[in-house]
Amino acid sequence: MASSLAERRAGRLFVSPTVLTLLVLGAFPLLFILAAAFTDSSLGKPFKEFTGADNLATVLGNADVVASLSRTVGYAVGTTAASVVLGVVVATAVHQAVRSGAVVRTLLLLPLIVPPVVVGTLFKLIFNPAGGLLATVLGFVGIPAPAPLSDPGLALGAVMVADIWEWTPLVFILVFAALLGQDPSITEAARMDGAHGWKLFAAVTLPAIAGTIAAAAFIRLVLALKVFDLVYIMTAGGPGQSTTTTSYLIHQVALKEFDIGRASAITLLLAVVVTLVTLPAAGLAARLRRKEEATA
Amino acid sequence: MKTLELDRGAPPATVAVTGGAGGPGTSPDAPGAPRRRRGRPAWAVTVVVLALAATLVPLAYLLSVSLMGRDETVSGILFTTSPRFSNWADVVVGTDLPRSIANSVVAALGGAALSLAFGLPGAWAIVRYRSGGRGLAGLVTSPWLLPPIVAVVPLFTLLRILGLNDTLLGLTLVYALLNVPIAVWLLEGFVRKLPPDVFEAAALDGAGPWRTLGLVVVPLMVPALVAVGTITAILNYNEFLLATFITQSPESQTAPVALSLFYGDRTPHFGKIAAASVMVIVPVFAVATFLQRWMVDGLTSGVGK
Numbered sequence: 071m072a073s074s075l076a077e078r079r080a081g082r083l084f085v086s087p088t089v090l091t092l093l094v095l096g097a098f099p100l101l102f103i104l105a106a107a108f109t110d111s112s113l114g115k116p117f118k119e120f121t122g123a124d125n126l127a128t129v130l131g132n133a134d135v136v137a138s139l140s141r142t143v144g145y146a147v148g149t150t151a152a153s154v155v156l157g158v159v160v161a162t163a164v165h166q167a168v169r170s171g172a173v174v175r176t177l178l179l180l181p182l183i184v185p186p187v188v189v190g191t192l193f194k195l196i197f198n199p200a201g202g203l204l205a206t207v208l209g210f211v212g213i214p215a216p217a218p219l220s221d222p223g224l225a226l227g228a229v230m231v232a233d234i235w236e237w238t239p240l241v242f243i244l245v246f247a248a249l250l251g252q253d254p255s256i257t258e259a260a261r262m263d264g265a266h267g268w269k270l271f272a273a274v275t276l277p278a279i280a281g282t283i284a285a286a287a288f289i290r291l292v293l294a295l296k297v298f299d300l301v302y303i304m305t306a307g308g309p310g311q312s313t314t315t316t317s318y319l320i321h322q323v324a325l326k327e328f329d330i331g332r333a334s335a336i337t338l339l340l341a342v343v344v345t346l347v348t349l350p351a352a353g354l355a356a357r358l359r360r361k362e363e364a365t366a
Numbered sequence: 367m368k369t370l371e372l373d374r375g376a377p378p379a380t381v382a383v384t385g386g387a388g389g390p391g392t393s394p395d396a397p398g399a400p401r402r403r404r405g406r407p408a409w410a411v412t413v414v415v416l417a418l419a420a421t422l423v424p425l426a427y428l429l430s431v432s433l434m435g436r437d438e439t440v441s442g443i444l445f446t447t448s449p450r451f452s453n454w455a456d457v458v459v460g461t462d463l464p465r466s467i468a469n470s471v472v473a474a475l476g477g478a479a480l481s482l483a484f485g486l487p488g489a490w491a492i493v494r495y496r497s498g499g500r501g502l503a504g505l506v507t508s509p510w511l512l513p514p515i516v517a518v519v520p521l522f523t524l525l526r527i528l529g530l531n532d533t534l535l536g537l538t539l540v541y542a543l544l545n546v547p548i549a550v551w552l553l554e555g556f557v558r559k560l561p562p563d564v565f566e567a568a569a570l571d572g573a574g575p576w577r578t579l580g581l582v583v584v585p586l587m588v589p590a591l592v593a594v595g596t597i598t599a600i601l602n603y604n605e606f607l608l609a610t611f612i613t614q615s616p617e618s619q620t621a622p623v624a625l626s627l628f629y630g631d632r633t634p635h636f637g638k639i640a641a642a643s644v645m646v647i648v649p650v651f652a653v654a655t656f657l658q659r660w661m662v663d664g665l666t667s668g669v670g671k
Contacts, residue, residue, distance in 0.1 A: 076575060077495050077575050078495060078497070080491070080495070080576060080579075081495030081575070084487035084579070085487070085488045087483075087485075087487070087546065088498075088506065088547075089502070091509070091546040091547065092505055092506070092547075095509040095546075096508055096509040098520055098524070099517040099520040099521070102523070103519075103520065160413060163411075163412075166406065166407050166410035167411045168414060174414060174418065177421060177422060178421055179662070183604075183650045185603065185604035185621070186604060186606060187604075187622040188428075188622075188643045188647055191625065191639060191640070192424055192427070192428050195636055195639075195640060200442075201438075201439055201440040201441050201442040201443070203423075203424075203444070205442065206443070207444075235420070235421075240665070243666065244665065244666060247662070247666040295513060296514060298513070299607065299622070302606070302626070303626060317515040317607075324519055325611075330519055333519065337516050340515070341516055344511070
């Protein structure tokens, strides 16, 4: 599309707020973090003195930091896998079982709009060993009340349950829209050829929506890597360090210890890890999307 | 996914894949089509029922606990026989909660309006004039990819320099910027679906870029602006991490921050915490009930483009 000079000039002006945003939210924080990571910095007085790689060496040698990074990645991969499987299954089921799905869809989407702080509160109530929903229901069948949020082996899983409850509806609605957008004549043709049930789904439906599933999985992964609110409300990182994700650890170091230099060094590591995890996922999603378009 | 006119209430000719909510009958469901006669598979009905239960039981439980007295919340009952609506009154009257909810609404709506005002010209220029080239188009979403904790301390410092720390205005501006990438990304999907001949006609009539944007693009994009505005407003309303850093005083606190402070007591009253949670959800649920069709449209547009 050839743009005139006037259009190019107006276009530059139109994108300037977007560019400004990228500078303030992207470039500025990264440069700030980079500068703070290599200096002795506190919240009140950043960049006091250049300290080289001291901060990075300290945090890389800290077992808690390294453990929090692998915990964050494990958490994100686990919640993403669960959300994607559940989201696809529910979307397919709603597509098969309900004619228009308007009411069902409205109800299934409710968790998406509940503030994460409320989601955390809600699951804290559910998991409360003294009279919570889980303990009460298990009590009916005679199983002793578990205390998921104060058991180091269960706490992270309990936070994941809340996260999965909150964000699976996003996967559901994206996949459901893709299912509705399918060309019905292709499915009909496959059915005429004798394909039905699981075979029809695996051979015709799944390839047609694979790109959407990959994109939804990517978005879900990014959201899971950001987890902070649920940890803050449900466990405050405990018991011990068992639910201390890296975002929560940075919050602790920055606001409880006021050590911005060390917090920035951890932030830098988190940014690197998030990039390493999301880039291959983004590439895979883009490849599947292109394939989906080629077959469509 | 090519056709995404989900429930937009568009004229029937374009509603190819309508999923319900008052839309006209979709072609696969037309009477006599083979699909109808196959009935509803039992597994699918079971999954739908389970999914509805998993979604709704926790919300119903929250409502139930919000009506319990302090002793009842730890006594192992699922609902109380003597509901205490006084819990609801207690968390609203004489507390910071109503003001914090009002603060949240202001920051959410103000931030969303600014995000749209910043994002729409950008989305249009990126699609129509290729402004910024592939570089800008690819970089737009990059700030969204990193966890927000990365930006917290730098933004905190920036607001302090500007004298906007611990103010609702500062938080609103942060929310406005925070959602520009999402707004541009989602709006791009809608801009691509605008009929190109409209712009050619406008250009033939001698309309420059500004007039085309104001008089052609904006009116055509109203449904998209409602969709993306609703999504960004809800994201703002629910945001916690930045709000807890930026707003400390009761005057500027948002609802999620105020709610997080309910745990401050040594022996928290779960009934009142649940009641406060219910109060915080009410505005989002009210908005979402009215605007859900548009929200779904906005969500699916970004991924489907």
